Amino acid sequence: MPESLETRVLFRHIDEPGLCRLETYERYGGYTALKRAFRDCEPGELVSEFEASGLRGRGGAGFSMGKKASFLPHGDMAKYLCCNADESEPGTFKDRELMLKNPHGLVEGVAIGAMAAGATRAFIYIRGEYAEIADRLDAAVAEAYDAGYLGEDVLGTKVDVDIVVHRGAGAYICGEETALLDSLEGKRGNPRLKPPFPAIQGLYDGPTLINNVETLMNLPNVVNNGPDWFKGFGTEQSTGTKVVSVSGCVRRPGNYEIELGIPSRDIIYGLAGGPPEGRELKAWYPGGSSSPVLGPEELDLPYSFEALAEAGSMLGSGAIIVADDTVSIPEMALRTARFYRHESCGKCTPCREGTNWTVKMLERVVRGEATPMDLDIIASVQENIIGHCLCVLGDAMAMPVSSMVRRWRHEFEETIARAREVAPAPLEPGPAAVVSGAGA
Ligand SMILES: Cc1cc2nc3c(=O)[nH]c(=O)nc-3n(C[C@H](O)[C@H](O)[C@H](O)COP(=O)(O)O)c2cc1C
Numbered sequence: 001m002p003e004s005l006e007t008r009v010l011f012r013h014i015d016e017p018g019l020c021r022l023e024t025y026e027r028y029g030g031y032t033a034l035k036r037a038f039r040d041c042e043p044g045e046l047v048s049e050f051e052a053s054g055l056r057g058r059g060g061a062g063f064s065m066g067k068k069a070s071f072l073p074h075g076d077m078a079k080y081l082c083c084n085a086d087e088s089e090p091g092t093f094k095d096r097e098l099m100l101k102n103p104h105g106l107v108e109g110v111a112i113g114a115m116a117a118g119a120t121r122a123f124i125y126i127r128g129e130y131a132e133i134a135d136r137l138d139a140a141v142a143e144a145y146d147a148g149y150l151g152e153d154v155l156g157t158k159v160d161v162d163i164v165v166h167r168g169a170g171a172y173i174c175g176e177e178t179a180l181l182d183s184l185e186g187k188r189g190n191p192r193l194k195p196p197f198p199a200i201q202g203l204y205d206g207p208t209l210i211n212n213v214e215t216l217m218n219l220p221n222v223v224n225n226g227p228d229w230f231k232g233f234g235t236e237q238s239t240g241t242k243v244v245s246v247s248g249c250v251r252r253p254g255n256y257e258i259e260l261g262i263p264s265r266d267i268i269y270g271l272a273g274g275p276p277e278g279r280e281l282k283a284w285y286p287g288g289s290s291s292p293v294l295g296p297e298e299l300d301l302p303y304s305f306e307a308l309a310e311a312g313s314m315l316g317s318g319a320i321i322v323a324d325d326t327v328s329i330p331e332m333a334l335r336t337a338r339f340y341r342h343e344s345c346g347k348c349t350p351c352r353e354g355t356n357w358t359v360k361m362l363e364r365v366v367r368g369e370a371t372p373m374d375l376d377i378i379a380s381v382q383e384n385i386i387g388h389c390l391c392v393l394g395d396a397m398a399m400p401v402s403s404m405v406r407r408w409r410h411e412f413e414e415t416i417a418r419a420r421e422v423a424p425a426p427l428e429p430g431p432a433a434v435v436s437g438a439g440a
Pocket residue numbers: 056057058059060061062063065084085086087088089172173174175176177178210211212213215216391392393396
């Protein structure tokens with residue numbers, strides 16, 4: 001594998017045996033950033049460093065980490081930090097490797113982030129299925145307490161930081177930051193109306209900083225090396241490195257750490273080996289299953305927040321899912337829609353109804369019961385979802401589905417025609433059937 005295409009910062013020592021133990025982590029320089037942050041820095045100074053580094057959130061939206069931290073009010077009220085380790089977006093498995101192999105890297109990042117935000121309580125909300133990783137995090141947290149890196153009066157600095165590892169129950173929606181807060185509070189994990197944003201009114205109504213695992217794991221590197229060093233990687237608007245999860249029709253699926261801005265082709269073909277022998281790439285999700293799907297024409301795009309946004313898609317969680325020419329796009333759209341229908345919390349109508357109707361209509365396409373006009377209806381349902389929901393789960397289905405219907409419409413039409421040849425479509429319903437269907 002051409003390792004030169006990788007730029008390993010978070011992954012630098014990731015395969016060292018025993019890195020999950022404190023002793024080994026410290027041998028590779030672990031907790032030097034925490035010592036500097038707690039002993040030599042003011043919280044505001046750290047927040048400015050994070051902002052100056054250009055570090056953007058690695059969980060999906062790509063918002064400036066430092067700017068978000070700066071929104072938290074000053075004062076003596078109880079503040080919180082929540083690390084989002086729910087990692088449920090299809091195709092995304094980077095946090096899993098980071099936490100499994102380097103739990104202390106996350107504990108250090110969370111402690112530094114909490115100190116910068118003025119939070120004395122931090123939670124790592126981890127998806128329930130990551131049971132083994134949660135145990136490792138618990139062990140790392142216990143070691144950090146014993147070493148004086150956590151708890152009351154960290155390293156004699158009079159600053160307190162506690163970390164609690166909280167296991168979720170396996171709902172994708174609990175990765176949405178406000179649903180995560182409700183779930184942590186012991187309620188059903190439903191998204192909250194925003195504003196107020198969590199930075200102002202979050203966990204237990206207190207100001208709360210919420211960041212993804214990878215975002216927080218970058219903090220020790222920024223503290224150790226400075227914001228300019230961090231900005232030395234990547235592009236002007238997408239600084240640093242990114243761990244990308246590559247899956248689907250590639251020869252070497254896995255996690256790779258790349259400098260942001262390298263050509264997407266280098267990731268898909270150079271690192272992941274491209275599609276198997278004799279097959280061609282047909283489509284790829286650049287940022288998880290909720291990102292609009294791109295084609296071979298976009299392979300030379302820089303893998304950066306701005307380039308993918310300009311191309312009408314997004315970098316999202318950094319999960320690239322590749323489909324080759326053996327994959328049916330209508331089937332892929334259906335599978336995507338089914339996931340979001342299943343995970344919709346049902347709180348708002350466009351998402352609850354829209355995901356359900358999209359699945360039903362795509363099933364008609366695949367069964368050959370649809371007409372080309374139905375494709376316009378599917379597209380219009382997606383338009384009525386995007387921007388009209390309480391959280392972006394609805395958009396997360398509508399964006400990829402509408403991109404597929406728009407771009408591969410011919411394939412949808414061919415699928416309808418082919419399926420009709422095999423199983424003739426039922427007779428067009430009469431007016432009575434239409435009326436009863438509308439009320440069904
Ligand atoms: C339905 C849904 C699921 C999400 N799942 C995750 C997740 O598993 N992990 C994550 O970090 N962010 C997830 N997010 C994004 C979070 O709401 C939030 O933006 C993120 O945790 C902020 O961290 P960051 O700024 O470091 O990226 C999800 C968002 C939505 C709408």
